[in-house]
Amino acid sequence: MxxxxxxxxxxxxxxxxxxxxxxxxxxxxxxxxxxxxxxxxxxxxxxxxxxxxxxxxxxxxxxxxxxxxxxxxxxxxxxxxxxxxxxxxxxxxxxxxxxxxxxxxxxxxxxxxxxxxxxxxxxxxxxxxxxxxxxxxxxxxxxxxxxxxxxxxxxxxxxxxxxxxxxxxxxxxxxxxxxxxxxxxxxxxxxxxxxxxxxxxxxxxxxxxxxxxxxxxxxxxxxxxxxxxxxxxxxxxxxxxxxxxxxxxxxxxxxxSKNTNHKELKEYFLNEILKLKNISVNSPKESVDNILNVSFVGVKSEVLLHVLESKGIYVSSGSACSSHKKEAGYVLSAMGRKPNEQDSAIRFSFGPDLTKEDVDYVLDVLNKEIPVLRKIMR
Structure with a gap:
C-alpha cells in the first residue's frame, strides 16, 4: 500500500x-x-x-x-x-x-x-x-x-x-x-x-x-x-x-540548499478539496507553503484521521504536543471557528519530496471517503 x-x-x-x-x-x-x-x-x-x-x-x-x-x-x-x-x-x-x-x-x-x-x-x-x-x-x-x-x-x-x-x-x-x-x-x-x-x-x-x-x-x-x-x-x-x-x-x-516551494502544489490541493463542498479553510492566504489546515464539516477529525491512516495517509488533527488534551482546539477557537469546524479540522503538512502524484492519491481517497463518512455521521 x-x-x-x-x-x-x-x-x-x-x-x-x-x-x-x-x-x-x-x-x-x-x-x-x-x-x-x-x-x-x-x-x-x-x-x-x-x-x-x-x-x-x-x-x-x-x-x-x-x-x-x-x-x-x-x-x-x-x-x-x-x-x-x-x-x-x-x-x-x-x-x-x-x-x-x-x-x-x-x-x-x-x-x-x-x-x-x-x-x-x-x-x-x-x-x-x-x-x-x-x-x-x-x-x-x-x-x-x-x-x-x-x-x-x-x-x-x-x-x-x-x-x-x-x-x-x-x-x-x-x-x-x-x-x-x-x-x-x-x-x-x-x-x-x-x-x-x-x-x-x-x-x-x-x-x-x-x-x-x-x-x-x-x-x-x-x-x-x-x-x-x-x-x-x-x-x-x-x-x-x-x-x-x-x-x-x-x-x-x-x-x-533545497529551497523547496510547495505553493503551486498547495493551491492545487486546496482547489480540489474545495470541490467536496462544506469545507472550511483554516490556513490563511498569508501562510507557509507546507501547511494546510482544513475542516471537513460533518466528519470528526479523529475518525477521518484513522480512515486516512488505513489508506496509508498520515495527517494530524492539530498540534502533536496538545493532541491528547481537552483544549487541543484552542487555536481554531481563538480564530472564531465554530465547534463543528474545530472538531472536523485536519492539518496536512507537506515534506520536501511530496509529489503531485502523492497529492492526487490523497484527493482520490478524500473524494471517496468524505461523502460516505458524512452519511454515516449524520
Missing part, C-alpha cells in the same frame, strides 16, 4: 545524509566536548563549527547561539529566564492566544509567580491584533513572546513589524519568537526584526529529534532555569549532544 506522510509539522523523516552524519559522529566524536583532552577538543571544535553555521542562517553571531534539546526547552529557557531576570523592572508579559503549548504553559507558570500575563487576540486568519499589542505595551512590560509561524494553521505573523512596535513603545522590553515552524520555511533575520530570543528545532527540518537551539542577543542576561555543569555558558547545563548537533547542521545545509 502507498504510504504518504503529511504530518511534517509534527516531525520529519530525517534525511539519509543526516542519519549518516549522526551515526558516524557517534563512533568517532564520542568524547565529551567539555573534556580537556584531545578527543574532547576535537568534539568541541566540530560543535562550534556547527554553531557558527546555524547562527548564520538567522543573521546571528556564533556566540549568540546555544544548543538545547529542542523547541520546548528553548522556549522555556527564554521565557522563564528573561521574565524572572527582569521582574524588578516590571511584571507584565505579553503573548498571543495561539502560541505553542510550551509558550502558554510558561506564561501560566509565571502568572503563579505574580506576573501579569496578557494574551493578545487574533483575527479570523489567526494573525495577531497589532493595535492591541501597541496598546498593551507599557513601561512595566518586560517580555513579548509571539511565534513567527503557527504550528496548526501555518499563519505567518508580521514579525518584523512586531519587533519594530515593541522597541518603539518600550526599548527595554525583550522580544522572543518561537521560530520552530518558520526556520527553513521563511527568511528570519534577528537584526532586521529586532529579535532578542529565538527558538528553533532540528526535527522540523529533517534533522534528529532531541536537539534544538536558542538565540540570545549578546549582552542580554537571563536567569536560566537549567542547573548543572554550566555547559553552553551556563544557559543550558547537560552533556552536549555532539552527534545531534552535527545532524542539525547537516539538516540545515540540505534544507537551505
Amino acid at each position: 502507498k504510504q504518504i506522510y503529511l504530518d511534517n509539522s509534527a516531525t520529519t523523516l530525517p534525511y539519509d545524509e543526516v542519519v549518516n552524519v549522526v551515526c558516524e559522529s557517534m563512533k568517532t566524536l564520542y568524547a565529551n566536548p567539555s573534556s580537556l583532552h584531545k578527543k574532547g577538543k576535537e568534539a568541541e571544535e566540530k560543535v562550534n563549527v556547527a554553531r557558527k553555521y546555524i547562527a548564520q542562517k538567522i543573521n546571528a553571531k556564533e556566540d549568540e547561539l546555544y544548543f538545547t534539546s529542542g523547541g520546548t526547552e528553548s522556549n522555556n529557557i527564554a521565557i522563564l529566564g528573561a521574565a524572572r531576570k527582569n521582574k524588578r523592572n516590571g511584571n507584565k508579559i505579553i503573548t498571543t492566544r495561539v502560541e505553542h503549548p510550551s509558550v502558554l504553559e510558561c506564561f501560566k507558570a509565571l502568572s503563579l509567580e505574580g506576573f501579569e500575563c496578557v494574551y493578545l487576540d487574533v483575527d479570523e486568519e489567526g494573525i495577531v491584533d497589532i493595535n492591541q499589542l501597541k496598546n498593551e505595551i507599557d513601561k512595566n512590560t518586560v517580555l513579548v513572546s509571539i511565534m513567527a509561524v503557527n504550528n496548526e494553521t501555518g499563519a505567518k505573523m508580521p514579525i518584523e513589524k512586531i519587533g519594530e512596535i515593541i522597541k518603539e513603545k518600550n526599548p527595554d522590553c525583550l522580544f522572543h519568537t518561537d521560530c520552530v515552524q518558520a526556520f527553513g520555511k521563511i527568511q528570519i533575520d534577528v537584526e532586521k526584526s529586532k529579535i532578542d530570543f529565538l527558538s528553533v528545532s532540528a526535527h522540523k527540518i529533517g534533522g534528529p529529534n532531541g536537539v534544538g537551539a536558542l538565540y540570545i542577543r549578546k549582552k542580554i542576561n537571563i536567569l536560566s532555569p537549567s542547573y548543572g555543569g554550566g555547559q553552553e555558558k551556563g544557559i543550558r547545563s547537560g552533556t552536549v549532544n555532539v552527534s545531534g548537533i552535527l545532524g542539525f547542521e547537516k539538516a540545515c545545509e540540505i534544507t537551505f
Whole structure:
C-alpha cells in the first residue's frame, strides 16, 4: 500500500545524509566536548563549527547561539529566564492566544509567580491584533513572546513589524519568537526584526529529534532555569549532544540548499478539496507553503484521521504536543471557528519530496471517503 506522510509539522523523516552524519559522529566524536583532552577538543571544535553555521542562517553571531534539546526547552529557557531576570523592572508579559503549548504553559507558570500575563487576540486568519499589542505595551512590560509561524494553521505573523512596535513603545522590553515552524520555511533575520530570543528545532527540518537551539542577543542576561555543569555558558547545563548537533547542521545545509516551494502544489490541493463542498479553510492566504489546515464539516477529525491512516495517509488533527488534551482546539477557537469546524479540522503538512502524484492519491481517497463518512455521521 502507498504510504504518504503529511504530518511534517509534527516531525520529519530525517534525511539519509543526516542519519549518516549522526551515526558516524557517534563512533568517532564520542568524547565529551567539555573534556580537556584531545578527543574532547576535537568534539568541541566540530560543535562550534556547527554553531557558527546555524547562527548564520538567522543573521546571528556564533556566540549568540546555544544548543538545547529542542523547541520546548528553548522556549522555556527564554521565557522563564528573561521574565524572572527582569521582574524588578516590571511584571507584565505579553503573548498571543495561539502560541505553542510550551509558550502558554510558561506564561501560566509565571502568572503563579505574580506576573501579569496578557494574551493578545487574533483575527479570523489567526494573525495577531497589532493595535492591541501597541496598546498593551507599557513601561512595566518586560517580555513579548509571539511565534513567527503557527504550528496548526501555518499563519505567518508580521514579525518584523512586531519587533519594530515593541522597541518603539518600550526599548527595554525583550522580544522572543518561537521560530520552530518558520526556520527553513521563511527568511528570519534577528537584526532586521529586532529579535532578542529565538527558538528553533532540528526535527522540523529533517534533522534528529532531541536537539534544538536558542538565540540570545549578546549582552542580554537571563536567569536560566537549567542547573548543572554550566555547559553552553551556563544557559543550558547537560552533556552536549555532539552527534545531534552535527545532524542539525547537516539538516540545515540540505534544507537551505533545497529551497523547496510547495505553493503551486498547495493551491492545487486546496482547489480540489474545495470541490467536496462544506469545507472550511483554516490556513490563511498569508501562510507557509507546507501547511494546510482544513475542516471537513460533518466528519470528526479523529475518525477521518484513522480512515486516512488505513489508506496509508498520515495527517494530524492539530498540534502533536496538545493532541491528547481537552483544549487541543484552542487555536481554531481563538480564530472564531465554530465547534463543528474545530472538531472536523485536519492539518496536512507537506515534506520536501511530496509529489503531485502523492497529492492526487490523497484527493482520490478524500473524494471517496468524505461523502460516505458524512452519511454515516449524520
